Amino acid sequence: MLSEMTVKKNIQSAIGLISQKVSLKLLMDLSGQKLIMPFYHTVSNGYLPHISALYKPKTSREFENDLDFFLKYYNPVCLDDLKTGVALKSKKPVFFLSFDDGLKESKSIIAPILKRKGIPATFFVNSAFIDNRSLFFRYKTSLLVDAFQNKKKLKSAKKDICEILNVPNTDNNKIVSAILNLKYHQQKIINELAIILEVDFIEYLKTAQPYLSSEEIKKLQNEGFSIGAHSIDHPEFRFIPLEEQLRQTKESLLFVRQNFMPDILSFSFPFTDYAVEKLFFSKLKNMDICDLSFACAGLKHDSISDHFQRIPMEDERGTAEQAIKFEYFYFILKSVIAKNNISRE
Numbered sequence: 001m002l003s004e005m006t007v008k009k010n011i012q013s014a015i016g017l018i019s020q021k022v023s024l025k026l027l028m029d030l031s032g033q034k035l036i037m038p039f040y041h042t043v044s045n046g047y048l049p050h051i052s053a054l055y056k057p058k059t060s061r062e063f064e065n066d067l068d069f070f071l072k073y074y075n076p077v078c079l080d081d082l083k084t085g086v087a088l089k090s091k092k093p094v095f096f097l098s099f100d101d102g103l104k105e106s107k108s109i110i111a112p113i114l115k116r117k118g119i120p121a122t123f124f125v126n127s128a129f130i131d132n133r134s135l136f137f138r139y140k141t142s143l144l145v146d147a148f149q150n151k152k153k154l155k156s157a158k159k160d161i162c163e164i165l166n167v168p169n170t171d172n173n174k175i176v177s178a179i180l181n182l183k184y185h186q187q188k189i190i191n192e193l194a195i196i197l198e199v200d201f202i203e204y205l206k207t208a209q210p211y212l213s214s215e216e217i218k219k220l221q222n223e224g225f226s227i228g229a230h231s232i233d234h235p236e237f238r239f240i241p242l243e244e245q246l247r248q249t250k251e252s253l254l255f256v257r258q259n260f261m262p263d264i265l266s267f268s269f270p271f272t273d274y275a276v277e278k279l280f281f282s283k284l285k286n287m288d289i290c291d292l293s294f295a296c297a298g299l300k301h302d303s304i305s306d307h308f309q310r311i312p313m314e315d316e317r318g319t320a321e322q323a324i325k326f327e328y329f330y331f332i333l334k335s336v337i338a339k340n341n342i343s344r345e
Contacts, residue, residue: 019329228266278344
């Protein structure tokens, strides 16, 4: 019997195949959606141990191909165009581009390409990670998997790892899956595994320096890019209480305001805004510290004004054309059963 996940993947695969046979213009006309919001995390031509177990970043060539597709069919818009409503009122198709996590490739690879092509973008950063002060827990799990798969003397360590993770000492794939499934609140376990696998997160931050420095972020601003907040240290909001959701949002926004003084205060949810209630947005609005917010549910309408859903462009989504066509087609299908709108309780 097929699992629910397998059935879902088969359905998505079928939708993907059908959507590619339909013209972009027809999909755009049928959906009525002329604003799309693609987003990435990083672009790399090399091996990134802190990301390798999570997803495959686009290469610079793949990224440029994506951008060429966007520029062929859409006009780029910036954060100010969203705030003023220009983007929503545009008669021509437009796209808003953004990047999460504040990774160093934003400055070294991404920004030069965007400048050359004349594309504005917003970079969302985590206040705890700037200047490589600490490391996202998911990046830690990727480093652990990298060490596990490359450890020469694995036999003695494997037994201890399996005891901590409570998995059988027989299947390496299950061990890897268990490591990658560790959550934000399980960082004690992550640190215990790091000791066993001899992974030094502090040393990795010093040597690899995966994140942007404060000076690099200011340089991005000077080059015309906008900076937004992405929480303090990247928890998944559905797993933390409302008070912590608000603290993560408020403190990261205030950090960005105090250190980078952007014209528009913006926030992108770490992971997803799934299960974030209307009360959160109401309280955030009362704080008067956020102009625009963003999530990543794909092409959807949201009941909260000034809150936008973006389209993830990584994790085996294929080319930009494939990903965007899929989103349009899926949006149209969901509209039949009124599932293309996100309402908040």
